[in-house]
Amino acid sequence: MAKPRKGKPCWYELSAPDARAAAGFYGHVMGWKVQDAGMPGFDYLLAKAGDNMVAGMMSAPDMPTFWMIYFSVLDCDKAAKAIAKAGGNIHREPTDIPGTGRFAIVTDPQGAVFGILAPADSDAGEAFKPMAAGHGRWHELMTSDPEDALAFYSKQFGWKAGDAMPMGPGMTYQMFRHAKTDIGGMMKQMPGMPGPGTPFWLPYFSTDGVEAAMVRIAEAGGRTLHGPQEVPGGVFIAVNRDPAGALFALVGPK
Incomplete structure (x- = not known):
């Protein structure tokens, strides 16, 4: 099994007022195929470019509308603590996503928001694939x-x-x-x-x-x-x- 590489961009996530409206827009612009993630009580969609999952879209009408980038880590809990110790902040404590891994939402010392993800069983996926359209x-x-x-x-x-x-x-x-x-x-x-x-x-x-x-x-x-x-x-x-x-x-x- 390949180990995830620390610091590799591994996921892109959109917080939007209406994830399904966003899916229509990005599907038209990027050619993404979008499907429901199947999370009960939570409107979260998965976007696919070619054979690869590249992004998530969630309905969050009470939150700012923005794209967040996730970077891979080896241990989410240790990484979150290190970020806080270095002057950043933890906005969402490390949480498990069954079958995906463990993630947290943090900020750097200047306040920029980003995510960290310790993948469950992969090398952090193919969302970041520089020469492939839609990635x-x-x-x-x-x-x-x-x-x-x-x-x-x-x-x-x-x-x-x-x-x-x-x-x-x-x-x-x-x-x-x-x-x-x-x-x-x-x-x-x-x-x-x-x-x-x-x-x-x-x-x-x-x-x-x-x-x-x-x-x-x-x-x-x-x-x-x-x-x-x-x-x-x-x-x-x-x-x-x-x-x-x-x-x-x-x-x-x-």
Whole structure:
């Protein structure tokens, strides 16, 4: 049995006012096939891209609408305690999901929310599969203190600093690596940037064509806030808002 890799992105979860409405939107935009998770008394849907489960969607009308990224850990209880000791907070104590593993919802010292998951019997799945359409590809942290955030995540997950790109006066985009592969970037959150105004994680999903996906977003009632923009590597990105207000991004050929 393969062991899960600590710090690997392993799941994407949408908190929305109406999970079934969200399923219709993302099904149209991403081509996801969505099914009920079968949790009595809880409206939770599972999204599939190809043969892989990639995301969950839950109806939570009294909660903020946003995408949360989960990272794999070896021991959920120990990881949650380490996060709290390093200045983060535990928002949901470690809890078992039968057949899936043990998870917790936490924040980093700057307040960005993320999840941790100790998978029950796998290597954390294939939700993060950078070159496959509909799968997670990149993970972007907007934060009030990039240097402190990088030190925090490096300690918790073993991430390493990658290349740093100047983004203008006083701004640097710092990439980070997991298992020698770039998996995301972080930068200082500036006034006027899209988002909740507090530190947050933004997931990027792969698409076969950014411009075509933007058309589908508009058709389904969403909006593109930025893009398409070419980035290093010859790919294009677009930052978008779904009809309920959740931010998500796309990356792929134009």
